[in-house]
Amino acid sequence: MTSPPPVVALLTDFGLQDHYVASMKGAILRGCPQARLVDITHLVPPQDVPRAAWVVAACAADLPERCVVLAVVDPGVGTGRRGLAVEADGRWYVAPDNGLLSHVLSRARTWRAVSLTNPAYWRQGHGATFEGRDRFAPVAAHLAGGGRLEDVGEVVRDLTFLPVPPLHEADGLLTGHVACVDHFGNLITTIPSDRVQGGRYHWGSCAGRQLPIVRTYAERAAGDVCLLPGSSGFLDVAVVNGSAHGLLDARIGTAVRLGR
Amino acid sequence: MTSPPPVVALLTDFGLQDHYVASMKGAILRGCPQARLVDITHLVPPQDVPRAAWVVAACAADLPERCVVLAVVDPGVGTGRRGLAVEADGRWYVAPDNGLLSHVLSRARTWRAVSLTNPAYWRQGHGATFEGRDRFAPVAAHLAGGGRLEDVGEVVRDLTFLPVPPLHEADGLLTGHVACVDHFGNLITTIPSDRVQGGRYHWGSCAGRQLPIVRTYAERAAGDVCLLPGSSGFLDVAVVNGSAHGLLDARIGTAVRLGR
Amino acid sequence: MTSPPPVVALLTDFGLQDHYVASMKGAILRGCPQARLVDITHLVPPQDVPRAAWVVAACAADLPERCVVLAVVDPGVGTGRRGLAVEADGRWYVAPDNGLLSHVLSRARTWRAVSLTNPAYWRQGHGATFEGRDRFAPVAAHLAGGGRLEDVGEVVRDLTFLPVPPLHEADGLLTGHVACVDHFGNLITTIPSDRVQGGRYHWGSCAGRQLPIVRTYAERAAGDVCLLPGSSGFLDVAVVNGSAHGLLDARIGTAVRLGR
Numbered sequence: 001m002t003s004p005p006p007v008v009a010l011l012t013d014f015g016l017q018d019h020y021v022a023s024m025k026g027a028i029l030r031g032c033p034q035a036r037l038v039d040i041t042h043l044v045p046p047q048d049v050p051r052a053a054w055v056v057a058a059c060a061a062d063l064p065e066r067c068v069v070l071a072v073v074d075p076g077v078g079t080g081r082r083g084l085a086v087e088a089d090g091r092w093y094v095a096p097d098n099g100l101l102s103h104v105l106s107r108a109r110t111w112r113a114v115s116l117t118n119p120a121y122w123r124q125g126h127g128a129t130f131e132g133r134d135r136f137a138p139v140a141a142h143l144a145g146g147g148r149l150e151d152v153g154e155v156v157r158d159l160t161f162l163p164v165p166p167l168h169e170a171d172g173l174l175t176g177h178v179a180c181v182d183h184f185g186n187l188i189t190t191i192p193s194d195r196v197q198g199g200r201y202h203w204g205s206c207a208g209r210q211l212p213i214v215r216t217y218a219e220r221a222a223g224d225v226c227l228l229p230g231s232s233g234f235l236d237v238a239v240v241n242g243s244a245h246g247l248l249d250a251r252i253g254t255a256v257r258l259g260r
Numbered sequence: 261m262t263s264p265p266p267v268v269a270l271l272t273d274f275g276l277q278d279h280y281v282a283s284m285k286g287a288i289l290r291g292c293p294q295a296r297l298v299d300i301t302h303l304v305p306p307q308d309v310p311r312a313a314w315v316v317a318a319c320a321a322d323l324p325e326r327c328v329v330l331a332v333v334d335p336g337v338g339t340g341r342r343g344l345a346v347e348a349d350g351r352w353y354v355a356p357d358n359g360l361l362s363h364v365l366s367r368a369r370t371w372r373a374v375s376l377t378n379p380a381y382w383r384q385g386h387g388a389t390f391e392g393r394d395r396f397a398p399v400a401a402h403l404a405g406g407g408r409l410e411d412v413g414e415v416v417r418d419l420t421f422l423p424v425p426p427l428h429e430a431d432g433l434l435t436g437h438v439a440c441v442d443h444f445g446n447l448i449t450t451i452p453s454d455r456v457q458g459g460r461y462h463w464g465s466c467a468g469r470q471l472p473i474v475r476t477y478a479e480r481a482a483g484d485v486c487l488l489p490g491s492s493g494f495l496d497v498a499v500v501n502g503s504a505h506g507l508l509d510a511r512i513g514t515a516v517r518l519g520r
Numbered sequence: 521m522t523s524p525p526p527v528v529a530l531l532t533d534f535g536l537q538d539h540y541v542a543s544m545k546g547a548i549l550r551g552c553p554q555a556r557l558v559d560i561t562h563l564v565p566p567q568d569v570p571r572a573a574w575v576v577a578a579c580a581a582d583l584p585e586r587c588v589v590l591a592v593v594d595p596g597v598g599t600g601r602r603g604l605a606v607e608a609d610g611r612w613y614v615a616p617d618n619g620l621l622s623h624v625l626s627r628a629r630t631w632r633a634v635s636l637t638n639p640a641y642w643r644q645g646h647g648a649t650f651e652g653r654d655r656f657a658p659v660a661a662h663l664a665g666g667g668r669l670e671d672v673g674e675v676v677r678d679l680t681f682l683p684v685p686p687l688h689e690a691d692g693l694l695t696g697h698v699a700c701v702d703h704f705g706n707l708i709t710t711i712p713s714d715r716v717q718g719g720r721y722h723w724g725s726c727a728g729r730q731l732p733i734v735r736t737y738a739e740r741a742a743g744d745v746c747l748l749p750g751s752s753g754f755l756d757v758a759v760v761n762g763s764a765h766g767l768l769d770a771r772i773g774t775a776v777r778l779g780r
Binding site for chain 2: 534537538539541544545546547549553554557595597598599600648649650654
């Protein structure tokens, strides 16, 4: 029995019409020819670190163990902000130190991080605008090939975290927010699905609409809006066979409430 | 000589900006680390089962033998509609039982299907909204890894088929329809290309335009509209170096006629 | 130590919503099951050969050695224009002979080319509209599997090249052009970055704006426009944390000047 081939999963804001993703993949395959590459997305809006942080955390637990996640959304490229390599709950992450790994790290049981200070892993002489290819990809290849975290830089602990609006619970009301609007128009909230277990809350609301709390789409008719446990562990505001984003006046940050 | 690595081809309406495709791929690779993943498309318009059915059938014969096709466009997710695993002409298909496999099955010489009734292949406790990841992907991994169809559920025969407008032939006229508009603006019809072999028909028409029947683009000048044998076995209405969709007032369902 | 798995990199104008990319990938995997597939892009605007030529050349040196690049943007499909297989600087290229490989070849130290004249590598009887699948992909698979260039056709030397506007240098001014606008709105120029080494030029201009020449984004504040060495060896006109394309009245072909 041989060990499974290494997997490198990629998330960027590079878009899909330029050569940038292929250049970064080339750098990975040059360093680790056995790597299997999986795209998470390359359509993060340019420099939208909060969105990137949310998407990485949403799929991390679904990726294979020992997977290397290479995530590059990097308004600070070329400015000397730190690059990071992190081990968290048995997966590796390579990313700029700008909050992109906030949600992964805040949900992890254990993590350790190094700053990418070892120039032996930098590709030199190609300008300072493409660290995804020239600094992060070689490190991802090193880790995918079984290399040690400590090889690529010095241990750091004071990572950058994004501010996260906390859940608020008082007087029988639980208030969270819309964290993400997905391709289907579902509004994914910051409220963990287990908060509605045991019937503790009986109704929800968002953008002035009362929302029933259900377990599956089957409990409602097409066009109905409802709150239900989504696929990444949080409640979704959803419309059966439709778009909640199209129906409700809600966006990222809009309050979502549960009541008794 | 080892056997070729297993291939899993994916078609969904998940879009490309969220984590959903990566989560499904992670579930496949966790079950079958050797699988090679090929994207067919993830840009089927949300819940557009007819379009998905057409696209899957258009490329099925081009995919490697023993390939597993995982196709998830699923307005009925969470409602108890059946999931299917199918063997057809030497390839595997995993999809909801909503007509998505209609054209694959109607063109197949032989097929056999099971309903995904064996909960040993379901991932539990992650909500009921993402069966692509939690039910279909584990079955696709099982089949890609050489597992048996019969393991994942009970044999079924009464599958859901989409209604297909038939070809109509009378008085020397053959009438079909536009089945698909592609990225280049070609109108792909329901008329098999072999219907024009032997010079049985001498002209075509669509949306009020007379169309010459040609064999290659080289027979016409740039900007000319024509009917010619397309790449998936059906006639295309096409404009040389242009877009038929932009030039003609035609859409999916528009009649296309051949005459003598 | 086994040799690394073969890599086939793909660039087309097929878009991402149809089955065309998957059909071509299927043809590659049927011919070379061990191939690893890397997408460069499939969003070249339909039939935009100059853009395709630029993108292929921008990433070629980043791809693994021995990589096969399959590039299909082909207004002449079905017209008898030649198909090419080329070896250039240790990588393989398969493409129509329409200028798509212009920049790769003009930058290569050595290259040799054959015309795809050997029908043993053509898939027959599937129409004449999809040579990417039926002629180019089988050749790419042959080369990826270690096959010889000479097997697939006859040596040719008179390839098609796109006209390239040359750099113009006079009276202490160097004039180039915008070659590409990327996803971030950076304007990538035709001026090699090494032209500004040693402080030979002190300022730049584009679309009526004076531009400082810097080495990294860190030297300017957010919103500032500047000229700096980009990631593929040419100067970029860029806005720190913003879009130069949005700020300047510039497009492909707009002049960019350097002065002393």
